[in-house]
Each structure stands twice: as structure tokens, then as C-alpha cells.
Amino acid sequence: MVDPIPSLEILRQIVADTHEGVLVIDRESKITYANKRIGEIVGRTPEELIGSLASDLIAPNSREEWLKHFELRSQGVREEYEITLAGKDGTPIGTAVSAMPLYDEKKNWIGSAGLIRDVRLTQSRTFLDSLIENIPNMVFVKDAKDLRFVRFNKAGEDLLGMSRLDLLGKNDFDLFPQSQAEFFVKKDREVLAGTAIVDIPEEPLHSQSKGDRFLHTKKIPVLGKDGKPEYLLGIAEDITERKRAEEERMRIIREQAAAEERERASREFLTIASHELKTPMTSLRIQLQMAIRNLTNTGQVPSVEKLKKVLDTSALQVDRLTRLIEDLLDVSRIQSGKLSFRLEKVDLSALLLDVLERYREPLEAANCTLDIRVDDAVTAVIDRGRIEQVIVNLISNVLKYAPEAPLTVSLSKVDHLARIEVQDHGPGIELQLQNRIFERFGRASSSRHIAGLGLGLFISQQIVEAHGGKIRVESEPGLGSKFVILLPLKPTNQPMVDKSTYTAETSVSEGYANNTSR
Amino acid sequence: MPTILLVEDDRYIRESLDEFLTEEGFDVVPSSNGLDAYTRLVAGMKPQLILLDLMMPLMDGFQFREKQMVTDDLADIPVVVMSAYGDLEKNKEKLGVEAYLKKPLDIEEVLSTIHRWCHA
Numbered sequence: 001m002v003d004p005i006p007s008l009e010i011l012r013q014i015v016a017d018t019h020e021g022v023l024v025i026d027r028e029s030k031i032t033y034a035n036k037r038i039g040e041i042v043g044r045t046p047e048e049l050i051g052s053l054a055s056d057l058i059a060p061n062s063r064e065e066w067l068k069h070f071e072l073r074s075q076g077v078r079e080e081y082e083i084t085l086a087g088k089d090g091t092p093i094g095t096a097v098s099a100m101p102l103y104d105e106k107k108n109w110i111g112s113a114g115l116i117r118d119v120r121l122t123q124s125r126t127f128l129d130s131l132i133e134n135i136p137n138m139v140f141v142k143d144a145k146d147l148r149f150v151r152f153n154k155a156g157e158d159l160l161g162m163s164r165l166d167l168l169g170k171n172d173f174d175l176f177p178q179s180q181a182e183f184f185v186k187k188d189r190e191v192l193a194g195t196a197i198v199d200i201p202e203e204p205l206h207s208q209s210k211g212d213r214f215l216h217t218k219k220i221p222v223l224g225k226d227g228k229p230e231y232l233l234g235i236a237e238d239i240t241e242r243k244r245a246e247e248e249r250m251r252i253i254r255e256q257a258a259a260e261e262r263e264r265a266s267r268e269f270l271t272i273a274s275h276e277l278k279t280p281m282t283s284l285r286i287q288l289q290m291a292i293r294n295l296t297n298t299g300q301v302p303s304v305e306k307l308k309k310v311l312d313t314s315a316l317q318v319d320r321l322t323r324l325i326e327d328l329l330d331v332s333r334i335q336s337g338k339l340s341f342r343l344e345k346v347d348l349s350a351l352l353l354d355v356l357e358r359y360r361e362p363l364e365a366a367n368c369t370l371d372i373r374v375d376d377a378v379t380a381v382i383d384r385g386r387i388e389q390v391i392v393n394l395i396s397n398v399l400k401y402a403p404e405a406p407l408t409v410s411l412s413k414v415d416h417l418a419r420i421e422v423q424d425h426g427p428g429i430e431l432q433l434q435n436r437i438f439e440r441f442g443r444a445s446s447s448r449h450i451a452g453l454g455l456g457l458f459i460s461q462q463i464v465e466a467h468g469g470k471i472r473v474e475s476e477p478g479l480g481s482k483f484v485i486l487l488p489l490k491p492t493n494q495p496m497v498d499k500s501t502y503t504a505e506t507s508v509s510e511g512y513a514n515n516t517s518r
Numbered sequence: 519m520p521t522i523l524l525v526e527d528d529r530y531i532r533e534s535l536d537e538f539l540t541e542e543g544f545d546v547v548p549s550s551n552g553l554d555a556y557t558r559l560v561a562g563m564k565p566q567l568i569l570l571d572l573m574m575p576l577m578d579g580f581q582f583r584e585k586q587m588v589t590d591d592l593a594d595i596p597v598v599v600m601s602a603y604g605d606l607e608k609n610k611e612k613l614g615v616e617a618y619l620k621k622p623l624d625i626e627e628v629l630s631t632i633h634r635w636c637h638a
Binding site: 275285 | 541
């Protein structure tokens with residue numbers, strides 16, 4: 001192919017006006033020619049440049065490197081390389097140089113020529129790209145118009161388990177479940193409507209490779225030259241592990257707190273139980289010690305009256321103790337899951353009437369006029385002794401807390417349930433205490449002492465629920481209380497009460513009222 | 519006859535102790551809670567000794583002691599605490615009392631303790 005050499009004048013124009021910088025240097029690296037463009041690049045006039053040393057143009061740190069390149073020229077090597085020049089004020093100027101050796105007619109080496117381009121912009125871009133690529137958090141950019149992805153870094157690809165080739169050009173709805181995509185887009189719109197960074201402390205994201213993750217994302221609007229949003233920049237940190245660790249930590253703290261609470265409750269229980277047992281013991285002991293003392297001192301037998309009084313009081317204390325001990329043992333059985341039942345078919349009406357007959361005298365003595373409404377045959381499969389215990393508990397509570405007022409006891413059948421109601425006309429129970437009374441002590445804190453352990457209703461509830469039934473109270477202060485027991489006629493639950501996971505309730509409020517102990 | 523203010527909420531303990539101490543020659547004034555006891559003292563009653571239960575409704579033994587100690591003519595009445603509650607040492611300090619009897623009581627111990635301050 002013929003390669004016509006342009007005329008000298010055309011060559012001159014090309015070299016003078018080209019957008020590339022052109023430098024010609026001699027064997028000593030003195031500049032013999034510099035075009036306008038190289039002048040622009042390095043911030044000096046061609047006149048200033050011609051006659052000075054090329055090495056003066058090189059950034060001081062790069063001079064040694066450049067000398068190696070120049071050395072290659074002397075060996076006849078042409079090459080392209082990058083080198084940093086120094087502007088007149090010392091500014092580093094990144095350039096790409098296309099360098100070639102020059103020869104005279106006799107093929108002697110006379111110097112070199114370089115075509116030089118200012119590549120600072122490219123270098124910055126490359127630098128920034130590498131930064132973005134290496135940021136360990138996901139970095140993405142969407143265009144502001146239709147929120148399609150235009151940029152994804154490596155961390156983003158890793159998180160989503162997709163290459164950026166599959167991500168770019170798509171939007172959230174193409175990549176994520178609808179509800180998540182809707183949330184992302186909603187936030188995007190929020191960001192683009194303003195000028196500030198929007199911080200999303202936690203948002204869920206479903207990743208193809210990593211499953212369900214949680215991200216802490218910041219979204220920033222990137223405005224164009226017209227001040228309108230052009231892009232949306234997002235930086236997201238995968239906080240899933242951190243979140244899980246936090247949740248685990250909280251779980252452990254909660255468990256510790258629960259364990260401490262159980263510990264505290266059982267300490268409290270022991271304290272109260274020990275106090276309650278010692279109380280009847282005290283009067284019992286005094287009575288007996290007094291009797292012995294008198295006998296010893298006087299050598300005389302006490303009168304029948306006196307003796308009877310001592311024995312009656314003693315027997316009473318023994319009864320109190322017995323009931324307390326039984327209650328404590330029941331609570332202990334409940335807590336260790338050993339409350340067992342022996343089921344049999346029982347005529348509930350007969351059982352109820354039996355208990356009421358046993359309590360006829362004390363009820364009369366307390367002026368509790370009795371109104372009994374019992375349907376004829378209500379038979380249920382229950383533990384006779386235990387259900388009797390529940391009824392006795394309710395009746396003795398009436399004697400304790402609602403004397404001098406009428407009492408209505410009723411029994412009926414509702415579907416497959418037996419319904420027992422014990423309605424008194426005593427002082428009633430405040431709403432906030434109505435749940436409390438079924439708790440273990442169901443009463444005010446230990447600084448306020450009330451006789452008895454307050455276990456009756458707790459145990460009753462355990463018994464009733466173990467039968468698959470329910471017990472509740474309906475009451476208003478001033479209007480008395482109605483206790484309602486619902487019992488399945490046929491057993492629905494396992495009668496074994498499994499309380500191995502029983503957790504202690506906190507004992508209670510200062511809501512002290514005359515009638516909190518039941 | 520020396521007077522003893524007996525503050526105890528359990529009726530059977532109160533009645534038994536009352537009976538015993540009366541037989542031993544003391545004038546026993548029974549009270550069923552701290553508030554009642556404090557009211558009586560403020561109204562002018564001056565016992566030689568106070569037998570004080572700790573766990574009572576309305577005003578317990580701790581609260582009673584607090585009030586007694588800041589009231590001028592009442593602060594110096596000797597107090598013997600009776601209680602089923604453990605942690606004697608901590609309570610003794612807190613209550614600042616002369617003696618602390620553990621329940622269930624032993625009547626000889628009760629008597630000998632009282633005799634440190636008054637005889638019938």
C-alpha cells in the first residue's frame with residue numbers, strides 16, 4: 001500500500017495543533033520542541049519549555065522512574081507508559097506518554113519524541129471505581145427517573161448472589177418480593193423528594209444466595225447540574241449477624257431475668273411459708289407451755305373448763321397448721337408437676353349439698369343466709385376430693401370475707417359443662433385485684449401481713465384448669481363477688497398437671513384491701 | 519403493776535400471751551396492729567415495755583418503730599420484738615431494739631427477757 005507522506009507544512013500543522021501534547025528532547029533530555037498543547041498540560045509556555053530539561057517537568061518522586069523510561073529510548077525501544085508530571089505550581093499531573101526514539105539520516109540516536117495525554121480524569125475515575133468496588137458494604141446507584149440500577153459494587157453482588165450484569169437495568173420489582181420492593185421504592189421517592197440523606201436503620205431484603213437478611217441502608221439523592229435529582233446513591237450494611245447476636249443477647253438477658261425472678265419468688269415463698277407455719281405454732285406452744293408450767297408450779301390439775309380451753313385452742317392451732325401444710329404441699333406438688341388426680345363419676349349436686357351441709361353451722365353463725373339453686377342431676381367425671389377442696393375454699397372465703405350477708409350457690413348444666421356459681425354480697429373486689437387473687441399469694445407485698453397464705457384460690461384454679469375447666473370472678477366493690485367454675489362433664493385434658501415449665505408470678509402490688517387474701 | 523403494751527395481729531397469740539402475762543402479774547394492754555398501738559401511746563398511755571410483732575396490717579412493726587423513735591416521750595420506752603422472720607442480725611440493727619424473740623416463743627424466755635426491764 002502506498003503511504004503518501006504529507007507535506008512538511010501539513011505535518012507542522014498536525015504537530016502544532018494536535019490535542020496531544022508533543023515534546024521532542026535531545027540525547028541529554030533537553031527539550032528542543034514543545035507544542036501548544038503540552039504547554040497547556042504542564043502550565044508553561046512552549047518558549048519556557050524549550051531549552052529546559054525534560055526531567056524538570058517530571059514530578060520529583062517519579063524522576064527516577066522516568067529516567068529508566070528514557071534509558072529505553074537510548075536503546076531504541078518505543079513504549080507507552082504513564083508518568084506523573086509536575087505543574088508550574090507543583091500540582092501532580094497524571095499523563096499517558098507514547099514515546100519513540102529519534103534518529104538522524106545516518107541512523108544515529110539523537111533523542112526522543114513523546115505524545116502526551118492528560119489522564120488525570122481517567123485516573124480519578126479508575127481510583128474512584130476501585131474505591132467503590134472495595135467498599136465492604138453494598139453500594140448501588142439507581143437512576144432517578146425509573147429507579148433502575150445503573151451501578152453495583154462487588155459487595156452488592158455478593159450480598160444478592162447475582163452478577164451486576166443481571167442487576168443493571170432492572171428495578172426492585174424485578175429482583176425482590178413485592179412487599180420489599182414497595183418499601184424500597186417508597187423510601188427512594190422520599191429521598192428524591194428532598195436533598196438530605198435518608199437513614200433506614202433496618203430493612204429486610206431477600207437475597208437469592210443468602211436468604212433473608214437485614215440491612216442498614218443510607219440513601220442519598222445525587223443532583224444533576226440543573227439541581228434536580230439525577231441519581232439515587234445507596235450504601236447498605238448487612239446487619240443480619242449483628243441483629244441476631246443482639247436478639248440472642250436479649251434472649252439470654254430475659255432468661256436470666258426470668259430465672260432470677262423464679263429464684264426470688266421461691267425465696268419469698270419460703271419466707272412467707274415459714275412465717276405462716278410459725279404463727280399457729282406460737283400460740284400452740286404458749287398454751288402447752290403454760291399448762292405444763294402451771295402443773296409443775298402448783299402440782300394441781302387444772303379445772304375442766306380451763307383444761308378444755310387449752311385443748312380446744314391447741315386443737316384449733318393444729319387444724320390451722322394442718323390446712324397450711326396441706327396447701328403448701330399442694331403448691332409444691334403443682335410446681336413439680338406431681339399433682340395427680342383420681343377421676344370418677346361424681347354427682348356434683350350431691351357433692352355441693354354435702355359441703356354446704358358441713359358448713360351449715362358456721363354459715364348460720366356468720367349470718368350468711370343460704371340460697372341454694374341446684375339442678376337435679378349434674379354428673380361429671382372428676383376427682384371428688386379435689387373438686388370438693390375447691391368448693392370448700394370458696395365457702396370458707398365467704399366466711400372470711402363476706403360474712404353477715406346472703407350467699408347464693410347454684411349448679412347448672414350448660415352444653416357439655418357443669419357451671420357452679422358462688423355469689424356473696426360482701427365488699428366485692430376491685431378490678432385490678434381480680435386477677436391477682438388467683439396468683440400464688442394473691443395479696444399485697446410481704447410487708448403487710450394477712451393471716452393465711454393466700455394459696456386457696458391459686459390451688460383451686462390449678463385444680464379446675466387441670467380438669468380442663470375454668471374459674472373466674474365477677475365482682476365490683478360494694479356489690480359482692482361471684483365466683484364461677486366451669487367444669488367439663490367428661491375429662492378433656494390429661495389430669496396430670498404438667499407444671500415443669502411453671503414460672504413464678506411476681507408477688508404483688510401494694511393494692512392492699514381488706515379482702516385480698518382468698 | 520407494770521403495764522405491757524402487747525402489739526400482735528394474730529388473735530390466738532395475742533390472747534395466749536395476754537393470759538400468760540396477766541397470770542404473771544402484769545397489766546397487759548393488747549393491740550392488734552401498729553397504728554392502733556401508736557394511737558394509744560400518743561393518747562397518753564405509758565407502758566413499761568412494748569412487746570412488738572413485726573408483720574401486721576395497717577402499720578407493721580418496722581413502721582411503728584420508726585414513728586416511735588422520732589417521737590419524744592415515746593422513744594425511750596423499751597421494745598422487745600417478737601417475730602417469725604429470720605435475719606435477726608439485720609433486723610436487730612434496723613429496729614434498734616433491746617431484745618428480739620424468735621417465734622414460736624418460749625414462755626420462760628419471754629418472761630426472763632421482760633424481767634430485764636420490769637418485774638411484777
